[in-house]
Structure formats: C-alpha cells, structure tokens
Amino acid sequence: MRQPSLWRVIEPKWRTALQRIREERSRGGSGKLLTLIGVGLAFWVGVFGVLYKILKYFRGVEELGPLLAGKLLGLVLLSFIAILVLSNVITALSSFFLAKDLDLLVSAPVDWLRIYLAKLGETLVHSSWMVALMTVPILAAYGVIYRGGLWFAPYGVLTLVPLLVVPAVVGSALTLVLVNIFPARRTRDLLSIIALGAGGGLILLLRVIRPERLASPEGFKNLLDFIAVLRTPTSPFLPSEWATRATMSFLRGAFDPLPLVLLWTTAAAAVTLGAMLHRELFAPGFTKAQEGAERFVRGRLWRRTVGTLLAFLPVAKREFVLKDIKLFFRDTTQWSQLILLAVLVLVYLFNIKALPLHRGEQVSFFYVTLVSFLNLGLAGFVLASIAARFIFPAVSLEGRHMWLLRSSPLDLRALLWSKYWVGTIPLLALALLLTGLTNVLLQVRPFMMVVGLVTICGLTFAISAMALGFGTLYPQFETENAAQIPTSFGGLVFMMATIALLAAVIFVLWQAVYTYVRAVYEGQPVVIGGWMVLWFAVATLLCAAATALPLWVGLRRMESFEF
Amino acid sequence: MIRLENLTKHYGAFVAVDDISLEVPRGLLYGCLGPNGAGKTTMLRMIAGILRPTDGRVFLGGDDVHRNAIAAKLKLGFIPDRPFVYDKLTGAEFLRFVAGLYGQEGDAVERRIAELLEVFELASWKDELVEAYSHGMRQKLIISSALIHRPQYIVVDEPMVGLDPKAARLLKDIFRQFVARGGTVLMSTHTLEVAEAMCDRVAILQHGRIVAEGTVDDLRRQHRAGDASLEELFLKLTGGAHVRELAEVLGDGAP
Numbered sequence: 037m038r039q040p041s042l043w044r045v046i047e048p049k050w051r052t053a054l055q056r057i058r059e060e061r062s063r064g065g066s067g068k069l070l071t072l073i074g075v076g077l078a079f080w081v082g083v084f085g086v087l088y089k090i091l092k093y094f095r096g097v098e099e100l101g102p103l104l105a106g107k108l109l110g111l112v113l114l115s116f117i118a119i120l121v122l123s124n125v126i127t128a129l130s131s132f133f134l135a136k137d138l139d140l141l142v143s144a145p146v147d148w149l150r151i152y153l154a155k156l157g158e159t160l161v162h163s164s165w166m167v168a169l170m171t172v173p174i175l176a177a178y179g180v181i182y183r184g185g186l187w188f189a190p191y192g193v194l195t196l197v198p199l200l201v202v203p204a205v206v207g208s209a210l211t212l213v214l215v216n217i218f219p220a221r222r223t224r225d226l227l228s229i230i231a232l233g234a235g236g237g238l239i240l241l242l243r244v245i246r247p248e249r250l251a252s253p254e255g256f257k258n259l260l261d262f263i264a265v266l267r268t269p270t271s272p273f274l275p276s277e278w279a280t281r282a283t284m285s286f287l288r289g290a291f292d293p294l295p296l297v298l299l300w301t302t303a304a305a306a307v308t309l310g311a312m313l314h315r316e317l318f319a320p321g322f323t324k325a326q327e328g329a330e331r332f333v334r335g336r337l338w339r340r341t342v343g344t345l346l347a348f349l350p351v352a353k354r355e356f357v358l359k360d361i362k363l364f365f366r367d368t369t370q371w372s373q374l375i376l377l378a379v380l381v382l383v384y385l386f387n388i389k390a391l392p393l394h395r396g397e398q399v400s401f402f403y404v405t406l407v408s409f410l411n412l413g414l415a416g417f418v419l420a421s422i423a424a425r426f427i428f429p430a431v432s433l434e435g436r437h438m439w440l441l442r443s444s445p446l447d448l449r450a451l452l453w454s455k456y457w458v459g460t461i462p463l464l465a466l467a468l469l470l471t472g473l474t475n476v477l478l479q480v481r482p483f484m485m486v487v488g489l490v491t492i493c494g495l496t497f498a499i500s501a502m503a504l505g506f507g508t509l510y511p512q513f514e515t516e517n518a519a520q521i522p523t524s525f526g527g528l529v530f531m532m533a534t535i536a537l538l539a540a541v542i543f544v545l546w547q548a549v550y551t552y553v554r555a556v557y558e559g560q561p562v563v564i565g566g567w568m569v570l571w572f573a574v575a576t577l578l579c580a581a582a583t584a585l586p587l588w589v590g591l592r593r594m595e596s597f598e599f
Numbered sequence: 600m601i602r603l604e605n606l607t608k609h610y611g612a613f614v615a616v617d618d619i620s621l622e623v624p625r626g627l628l629y630g631c632l633g634p635n636g637a638g639k640t641t642m643l644r645m646i647a648g649i650l651r652p653t654d655g656r657v658f659l660g661g662d663d664v665h666r667n668a669i670a671a672k673l674k675l676g677f678i679p680d681r682p683f684v685y686d687k688l689t690g691a692e693f694l695r696f697v698a699g700l701y702g703q704e705g706d707a708v709e710r711r712i713a714e715l716l717e718v719f720e721l722a723s724w725k726d727e728l729v730e731a732y733s734h735g736m737r738q739k740l741i742i743s744s745a746l747i748h749r750p751q752y753i754v755v756d757e758p759m760v761g762l763d764p765k766a767a768r769l770l771k772d773i774f775r776q777f778v779a780r781g782g783t784v785l786m787s788t789h790t791l792e793v794a795e796a797m798c799d800r801v802a803i804l805q806h807g808r809i810v811a812e813g814t815v816d817d818l819r820r821q822h823r824a825g826d827a828s829l830e831e832l833f834l835k836l837t838g839g840a841h842v843r844e845l846a847e848v849l850g851d852g853a854p
Contacts, residue, residue: 355699359688366687366728436683440744443647443677444700445669598650 039147045154048137068525075528076169084173091181105178106284112174113276116167117203122231123163124207125214129223131158132208132318133215133325142322152314156307160204171196175283182287191286195296198303199279205303205310212313215321225368232372236379275299338362352446356454360430370426370518377422381470384418388474402557408480408488409549413542415470416495419463420534423503427459428530429521430504431594435513438597448594452504452587460500467496483552483562491545494579499534505586506530508593537582544578547571600624601646601752601785606655608641608807615641617807618655623785623800625751628778630798631787632829634837638807639787640680643756646785647677659752673701676745678755682737686730690721690740693729694747701748708747715743718773719766734761742770753777755786759793771797795829805837 090108094101132138132155141151171192179188214223275298282295342361346354364370391407434441434451441451471492475485510526521527548571555562601623608616616638623629631639644650646657648664648671657664662671684693691712698708716722719739729737738761745753753774759767774784774797788794794801795815803811803818811818815829822832 351699351702351704355696355704359685359692359696362692363685363687437685439644439647439649439677439679439683440697441700442649443672443675444697445672445702446700447669596651 039150042150042153042157045141045146045150046157049158072525072528080169080173083170084177087174087177088181091177095181102284102288105182106280109174109178109283110277110280113199113279114274116171117199117274117276120164120167120200120203121207121210122234123167124159124204125210126227126231127163128155128159128204128208128211129215129227131155131162132211133322138322148315148318149311152311152318156204156208156310159208160200163207164200164204168196168200178283178287184287188286192283195279195282195299198299199275201303202275202306205306209310209313212317212321215325216317225372228369228372229375232375236376239376239379239383275302278302350450353450353454356446356451357458360454360458367518373425377466380418381466384470385473385477388477391478402553404478404480405484405549405553405556408475408478408484409546410542411471411474411478412488412491412495412545413538415467415474415492416499416538416541417535418470419467419492419496420499420503420531420538422466423459423463423499423534424522424527424530425519427455427463427500427503428507428527429512429518430455430459431508431590432512432515432521433518435511438513442597448591452508452591452594456500456504456587459504460497463500464493464496467492481556484549487545487549491541491575494576495538495541498537498579498582501583501586502534502537503530505590506533508590511597537578541575541578544571544575548575600658600660601629601754601783602658603642603646604656604658606642606645606657607653608638608645608650609653614807616645616652619804619807619809620655621802621809621812623783625783626778626781627799628774628784628797629786630794630801631785631804632789632791632794632801632833633787633804637804637837639804640756641807642804643677643754643785643787644679646754647675648672649677673748674751676748676750676753678742678745678753678758680756680760682734682741682761684729684732684737684740687728689726689728690716690732691725693740694744697744698747703748711747715746718769719743735763735766738762739766746773751782753782753784753786755784757788758786759788759790767793791828791830791833801829803833803836811836 091105094105094108097104135155135158141154175188175192175196178184179192184191211223214227217223218226278295278298281292282299285292285295338358338361343354343358346357349357388407388411468489471488472485475488480488506526506529507521510524510529512521512524512526515521515524548568551565551568552562554560601621603619603621606616606619606621607614619642631642633639641650645652646659646664648657648668651665656666657671659671659674662674664671685696688696694712694715695704695708698704698711712725713722716725719742721736721739721743724732724736729740732740742758745755758770758774762770771793774786778784778799786798798815800812800814801818802809811821813821815832818829818832819825819827822835827835
C-alpha cells in the first residue's frame with residue numbers, strides 16, 4: 037500500500053489551526069490580533085534595545101568585547117537548550133501519548149516513521165515557537181552591532197533550525213523511555229514536579245549566589261585568568277556552543293563551516309536515532325499510556341478540616357468550595373506550581389533584604405518609604421501573575437461540566453462567589469505576607485505599614501475579581517490544560533487591565549503618601565487632613581469599582597453562556 | 600407536567616428548534632426520535648435550562664425553567680449524552696457534590712449514595728477517582744447523579760449509549776418504575792427498539808419541528824402504515840430511501 041504523505045498525516049492539525057484563525061477573524065478578532073502584534077513588537081523592541089546597548093558596550097572593549105559577546109550568546113543559547121529539552125519532554129507526552137488524534141492515527145495503516153515525524157514536528161512547533169521568536173531580537177541585535185548584513189538572517193535560520201530539532205528529539209526520546217517505565221499520566225505528574233522543582237531550585241540558587249557581585253571590578257583577581265575563562269568554551273559538546281561559534285565566526289568575517297556541519301549532522305543523526313527508538317518503544321509505551329493513574333481516595337481529610345470550617349455556609353456553596361479545593365490539590369500539574377510560588381516569595385523577600393537602604397537616617401527614611409510604597413505596585417504585579425495562573429482559568433475549567441451546573445438549581449452567583457473566595461483567600465494571605473514581611477524587613481513606620489496592608493487588601497480583592505471577570509469574558513472551554521489558559525488573549529487583556537489599575541492606585545496614593553513623607557522629612561507633625569482623606573477615598577473607590585464591576589460583568593456573561 | 604410553548608432556537612441563520620409546542624403529562628415516558636441534527640439535543644438542553652431559547656417558554660410542573668429557574672430545576676434530573684464528570688473526584692464525592700447542589704446533605708444523602716452505587720454496581724469503585732472509570736461507568740454515575748435528589752422529571756439524552764445490556768435493562772426498569780410512581784421521563788433516543796418497547800408516546804423531529812406525535816399505534820394509523828415497525832415508520836417519515844442507497848454503497852465494498 038502506498039503510504040500517505042507526511043503532509044496528509046498532519047493535515048488535521050494545520051487545518052484546525054487555520055480554522056481557528058478564520059473563526060477569530062469572523063468574530064472581529066482583528067483588534068485582538070493588533071493588540072497581540074503590538075505587545076509582541078514592544079517585547080521584541082525591549083529585548084533588542086537592552087541587548088543592543090550591552091553589545092554596543094562590548095564592541096567598544098578591545099580584545100575582550102567579542103569574547104564577552106560570544107560568551108553571552110553561548111549562555112543564552114545554553115539556557116534555551118535547557119528550557120527546550122524540558123519543554124519538549126512535557127509536550128511530547130501530550131503529542132505522542134495523550135493526544136486525541138492518536139487513536140485514529142495508530143489504528144490507520146500509517147507506518148511508524150510517518151507517525152514519528154508528524155508527532156516530532158508537532159512537539160517541536162508547540163514547545164519551540166516561543167524560544168524561536170525570542171531569538172529573533174537577540175540575533176537581530178548581534179547582526180546590527182556586528183554588521184552581519186542581509187545574509188545573516190537566512191544564516192541565523194540555518195543555525196537555529198538544528199538547534200531546535202536536537203532538543204525536540206532528545207525530549208521526545210526521554211518521554212518515550214519514561215512512559216515505558218511509568219504510566220503516561222503518572223509520568224506527567226512526575227515531570228510537573230521535577231520541572232517546577234528544578235526551575236524553582238535554579239532560580240533560588242541563581243539569586244542566593246548574588247550574581248550582581250560578579251559585575252563589581254574587585255571580583256576579578258587577575259585579568260588573564262578572566263580572559264582564559266572567557267576563551268574556554270562553556271559546553272564544547274553541546275549544540276548551543278556550535279551555534280555560538282557558527283554565529284560569531286560569521287559575524288567576525290571568519291566563516292568556519294565546521295560548527296554548522298556539526299549542528300546539521302547531529303540533528304540528522306538525532307532524528308535517525310530517535311526514529312529507531314520510536315520504532316522499538318512506541319507501541320509498548322502507547323499501550324501503557326492507556327492505563328490510568330488510578331488511586332483510591334477517601335477525601336475525609338478535606339471534609340473534616342475545610343468542610344468543618346465551612347459548616348456555616350449553605351450546603352451548595354460548601355460543596356462547591358470543597359470540590360474546587362480537592363480538584364486543585366489532586367491535580368499535580370496545578371498544586372506543583374506552588375513550589376515555584378514559594379521560591380518566588382523567597383527570592384522577593386531576599387531581594388528586599390539585600391537592598392542597601394539603611395545608610396544615614398534621613399536618606400534612609402525617604403528611600404525606605406519610597407521602596408515600601410513602590411513595593412505595593414510590585415507586589416500587586418506578582419499577585420496579578422498568580423491570579424492569572426490560578427483564578428483566571430477557574431470558569432474555563434468548568435466548561436465541560438456546565439451541563440451539570442446549569443441544569444442544577446445552583447445560583448450562578450453562588451458559583452461565582454465560591455470561585456472568588458477560593459481564589460481570594462489564599463491570594464490575600466500571600467499579599468499580606470509579602471507586604472507585611474517586606475515592611476518589617478524595611479523597618480517602615482506604622483503609617484506606611486497600615487497604608488501598605490490596607491492598600492494591598494484592596495488591590496487583592498480587585499485583582500481577584502478582575503481575574504475571574506476577564507476569565508469569564510474570555511473563556512477557553514476547549515482547553516484541557518489549565519496552564520495554557522492564562523497565555524490566551526484574555527490573559528493578556530487581564531494583565532494589561534491590572535497594570536492600569538495598579539498604576540492608577542499608586543498614582544492616587546502617592547499624593548497622600550507624599551504629604552506624609554514631606555511632613556516627616558521637614559520635622560512637621562503628620563496631619564491626616566482633608567486632601568489625604570480624599571486621595572485615600574479615591575483609591576478605595578478605584579479598588580471597590582475594580583472589584584464589583586468585573587464580578588457583575590462576569591455574572592452577566594456567565595448567564596449568557598450556551599453549551 | 601413538562602410543557603413547551605413555541606420553543607425556538609436559532610444559531611445565527613440556522614434554526615435548530617422551530618416553534619415546538621408539546622405537553623408531557625405526569626406518569627408518562629415520552630420519547631423524542633429523529634435523525635442526527637434534527638434538534639433533539641438542543642430541545643432537551645433548553646428544557647434542562649442549559650441553553651436559553653431564542654423564543655418560547657419551558658415549564659416544569661408550572662415553573663418556568665428560565666424565569667423561575669431554581670424552583671423548576673429542583674424538580675429535574677438531567678442526563679446528558681456525553682458523560683463529562685470531574686475526573687479528580689471519586690464517584691461518591693461526585694454524588695455528594697451533586698446532592699449539595701440540590702441543597703441536600705447528611706445521613707439521608709449518604710444512604711442514597713450507597714443505594715444508588717449498589718444498584719448500578721459501582722459500590723466497589725466509590726472511592727476511586729472518576730478518571731479511572733470507563734465510559735459506561737461514567738454514564739452510570741451520571742444517571743445516579745440525576746436520581747440522587749429524587750426528581751419529579753427526568754430529561755435524558757441518549758440514555759443507552761455506553762451501557763452494557765444489564766445496565767440498559769436496569770435503566771429501562773428504573774424508568775418504568777419511575778413513571779409508574781407518577782414521575783415523568785422525556786428522553787431522546789436513536790434506538791428505535793428501545794423507544795417502541797418503553798415509550799408511552801413518541802414525537803418524531805425533523806429539521807427542528809415535530810413531524811409526527813402520538814403513541815406508536817397512533818402514528819401507524821395516521822400514516823397508514825399497517826403493522827409497520829417503528830423503524831419503518833421512522834424511515835418513512837424522515838426520508839428512509841437513503842438507507843437503501845447506503846446498503847448498496849456498503850455492498851460494493853463487501854468482501
């Protein structure tokens with residue numbers, strides 16, 4: 037039998053993608069597209085600008101400049117490879133073993149090689165597109181600074197493609213082996229914990245060793261030692277090093293084909309070996325992937341603890357809250373993100389503690405108050421990111437179960453109420469912890485402590501309501517993976533709206549805090565006068581409106597949902 | 600009584616349900632038949648309060664499903680065609696959750712859960728996460744959830760899909776007993792033997808409209824079908840000539 041072309045095998049995927057774009061367009065999605073392009077371009081320009089400045093500085097440094105530029109590129113590409121391998125392992129699990137089209141593909145008379153190549157391509161695209169886009173402004177900055185010319189663009193693509201292929205093959209192969217050892221669903225759980233644990237550990241390590249100290253000149257004992265370190269390849273046997281050498285040799289006008297040959301031959305060899313491994317291990321792995329990660333659960337602990345605490349609530353609300361908590365803590369892909377969250381809080385507090393503020397009484401007071409005040413914005417942004425991850429998807433995740441909720445006598449207000457408080461209470465605890473501990477570390481005065489804690493409470497209520505409201509306005513009912521929901525267009529709109537709210541509240545409160553700072557600085561008594569009260573009232577109104585309005589809009593939107 | 604008044608549903612220019620009026624009295628098992636895309640599921644989802652009608656009203660025991668939703672839904676048990684259940688809850692937890700949505704809790708609910716799981720042979724699975732359940736077991740769990748609060752009306756979309764013969768027989772018995780005690784069942788089905796054997800009255804839908812309604816005998820009389828089976832009657836009313844063409848197509852490829 038003549039085998040279908042690879043194009044035919046992946047046809048449902050690209051047709052679905054095209055259809056989605058068409059649907060977005062017909063829904064008047066040109067505004068969406070323009071916003072996404074705008075944000076993407078702003079990000080690109082930002083990355084390009086920062087790197088351009090760094091590389092321009094490097095270029096001005098005799099001898100060391102190109103070495104530093106090469107080292108920097110090597111480190112960036114090395115970190116990309118690490119991210120790509122991890123991302124490919126997780127993506128391959130879905131595309132090779134859990135995807136919905138697998139039953140059709142595996143039962144059809146399609147040979148193993150076509151399935152492998154189709155799924156490898158799918159894995160590669162899903163896990164690498166972000167990294168590929170990220171390299172555009174990076175390589176552009178290198179190209180502009182080192183005058184790579186027009187040919188540098190296709191040359192960059194030629195270098196980048198094998199760099200993406202190798203981690204895709206390695207990631208898929210690792211998944212293939214893992215699935216043959218553990219059931220696929222258990223492997224996903226394990227990987228989530230390992231990936232987030234490793235990511236969190238790395239961030240913590242990087243922060244605790246305080247890399248900023250390396251930038252200070254007294255850190256170097258000997259210039260020759262430093263140059264020797266720079267000349268030594270970071271990882272001579274890794275494709276990232278070959279890609280760096282290929283790029284830098286082209287940019288310095290001393291083209292060396294060897295790294296490029298190494299990249300392409302390694303990619304070709306990897307695909308061949310990957311295909312052979314797939315032929316041997318895919319069938320048993322796929323069979324094993326059909327096994328569930330079944331567990332017997334009694335769930336009495338939740339009922340006895342949270343259930344008892346919530347005994348004052350009507351039964352429908354109580355059961356809804358209990359259900360949401362159980363679902364969260366039984367889904368490893370969800371709760372494991374708390375590891376990253378804990379690391380984030382530690383790094384945050386570490387950064388505050390490392391600030392050199394307490395040097396001289398008067399200056400210290402001003403800067404301490406300023407940092408404590410601006411910290412509200414930063415803490416608000418952290419809370420918004422967390423809300424985007426945990427609260428924004430809450431309504432979308434109910435999509436498949438709406439038949440039950442809508443056909444039952446559950447009032448939609450109760451549903452929204454439960455979702456709101458299940459998200460808000462832990463967020464509020466975190467907000468108070470972040471702000472309170474930061475203020476304690478900064479040794480702020482009671483006035484700023486009270487302003488900080490009250491403001492962060494108001495902001496938390498608003499951020500939580502906005503996450504739920506925007507999540508309802510832009511639901512993603514078809515997405516099974518909760519982690520993908522915040523990266524949707526709605527997630528972007530939510531983050532932009534939250535940043536606008538934070539800016540507005542910070543601006544309004546600054547008027548009041550400035551009066552306080554001035555009074556203390558000038559040795560005057562602090563008087564909470566009419567203007568100060570007015571600014572506090574405006575900030576309160578802003579937070580109240582940002583809480584009530586999204587919830588109201590969300591409720592109206594939820595009432596119009598059709599399934 | 601389940602009463603539909605000029606029930607209509609549009610999706611853009613497409614009319615899924617077209618001005619249907621219907622009364623299903625208490626103590627009756629009523630079947631909705633029709634080819635794929637006839638509007639059965641849309642109609643049932645409007646009755647269950649999941650979809651809002653473009654026009655018309657639905658009453659359950661005198662309560663408007665959309666204007667007096669809570670009172671109407673308290674009397675209803677809905678069984679959808681696709682068994683989407685929370686994967687990370689156990690069977691018993693899911694039933695307890697559904698009972699909670701209907702405002703029920705306590706020992707009576709626990710006894711009811713045990714009773715339903717026993718009847719549907721899920722008792723040994725009660726503490727296992729739903730993600731490990733088969734399609735048929737999920738379907739049984741959903742049927743149990745529709746019965747947990749002792750509804751007066753059951754609206755069910757394709758009840759036999761995924762059930763083994765024993766469970767299908769059990770469900771038929773449950774529905775018969777339910778209507779014998781004064782309950783009302785409105786179900787859609789493609790299994791014409793089931794409809795013929797179980798339903799007191801049937802309605803045949805096509806292109807969103809009811810094209811025939813009554814007992815099977817009424818339909819035979821109305822359409823001068825003699826002793827024709829419900830299947831023959833159905834094909835006659837919904838364009839069954841295609842079936843013969845289909846048989847020819849399949850015949851061409853037969854070994």
